[in-house]
Amino acid sequence: MSVYNFCAGPASLPKEVLEKAQKEFLDWQGLGVNVMEISHRSAEFIALAEQSERDLRELMNISDDYAVLFMHGGGRGQFATVPQNLHVENKQAVYINSGIWSDGAFNEAQKFTQAIEINVRNDADGKFNCLKPEHWALPQDASYIHYCPNETIDGIEIFDTVKHDAPIVADMSSNILSREIDVNQFDLIYAGAQKNIGPSGLAIVIVKKSLLSRQGTQKASIFDYALEAKKESMYNTPPTYSWYLAAEVFKWLKAQGGVAAIEQVNIEKAALLYDFIDNSQFYKNTVANDFRSRMNVPFWLNDESLNQAFLAQSKQAGLLALEGHRMVGGMRASIYNAMPIEGIKALVDFMHKFEKEHN
Numbered sequence: 001m002s003v004y005n006f007c008a009g010p011a012s013l014p015k016e017v018l019e020k021a022q023k024e025f026l027d028w029q030g031l032g033v034n035v036m037e038i039s040h041r042s043a044e045f046i047a048l049a050e051q052s053e054r055d056l057r058e059l060m061n062i063s064d065d066y067a068v069l070f071m072h073g074g075g076r077g078q079f080a081t082v083p084q085n086l087h088v089e090n091k092q093a094v095y096i097n098s099g100i101w102s103d104g105a106f107n108e109a110q111k112f113t114q115a116i117e118i119n120v121r122n123d124a125d126g127k128f129n130c131l132k133p134e135h136w137a138l139p140q141d142a143s144y145i146h147y148c149p150n151e152t153i154d155g156i157e158i159f160d161t162v163k164h165d166a167p168i169v170a171d172m173s174s175n176i177l178s179r180e181i182d183v184n185q186f187d188l189i190y191a192g193a194q195k196n197i198g199p200s201g202l203a204i205v206i207v208k209k210s211l212l213s214r215q216g217t218q219k220a221s222i223f224d225y226a227l228e229a230k231k232e233s234m235y236n237t238p239p240t241y242s243w244y245l246a247a248e249v250f251k252w253l254k255a256q257g258g259v260a261a262i263e264q265v266n267i268e269k270a271a272l273l274y275d276f277i278d279n280s281q282f283y284k285n286t287v288a289n290d291f292r293s294r295m296n297v298p299f300w301l302n303d304e305s306l307n308q309a310f311l312a313q314s315k316q317a318g319l320l321a322l323e324g325h326r327m328v329g330g331m332r333a334s335i336y337n338a339m340p341i342e343g344i345k346a347l348v349d350f351m352h353k354f355e356k357e358h359n
């Protein structure tokens, strides 16, 4: 039986990457040891690091105006690191609250800088148009504007970009590399790795070099963007095994045809699942079509008393981790790049069968 893992993060990694890692576990590049056992300053590891950066730059079309950093601390690490680095005296950072994660980023930022939150969750028209950046009442002056283009828990994705003179910062933890974006529309992109990149703990930061001259606040050296850029993410020992796996995921993604190609698959996967839910009287998703996440699909059974049976039987059918986030309940299927379309078909088949049995 095939097993498909719908966990929101840490999430499934491409099978090919895991198989390669397994093959190389005791002997990486003929060195007779694992890559995690060698110095991060060895020629071999530096070659890996440089290649991974080149691959990520190619995948996302990142210009030389940006530094690419491989940092510690995952997504929440960046919740603190962004304000510490981008703080400007007597200016406010603006946080767009479009869901649970962007609100979390705001709460952390308040410890380090003056921040205001703009709530864009007021769904007065029932169409979620409040989520369109063109409707956001942004102040003229800000140290930066922070938003989260994919709310992992709420299942909301914001496809339009934000236009403003202040630097635009985006938490792309759950949708990085899932669709084509124009990096030049952003000043800083960060992502915890554990959804579309690799193991948890690692964070990728893509930051405009012109921002590196900002003093910010006092900060730990390992969270200093300018220092990390100068030291090529090796100020201290980086999470080398996670970096290795990320590098393998980038190679895998290139072999799939890159971001444009995986985006088409992601569109197809999401459509299959949302169409099924929309055509059913048994399941529902309440996010307006234009703002539905392609990566995280929350759904609810109309009869919630069946939740435990749904979870137990889906697990038995090899469909793992479908329980919704504890803050919103229901179910959630996270369908990142590594989830093959067969996984969605298996899920839809199971949901159909479960509906027939319990309707």
Ligand code: PMP
Binding pocket: 008, 009, 073, 074, 075, 076, 077, 101, 148, 150, 151, 152, 153, 171, 172, 173, 174, 192, 193, 200, 201
């Ligand atoms: N931002 C978003 C959008 C997330 O989905 C998550 C994790 N699910 C985080 C931040 C936090 O990441 P971490 O657990 O790596 O700190």
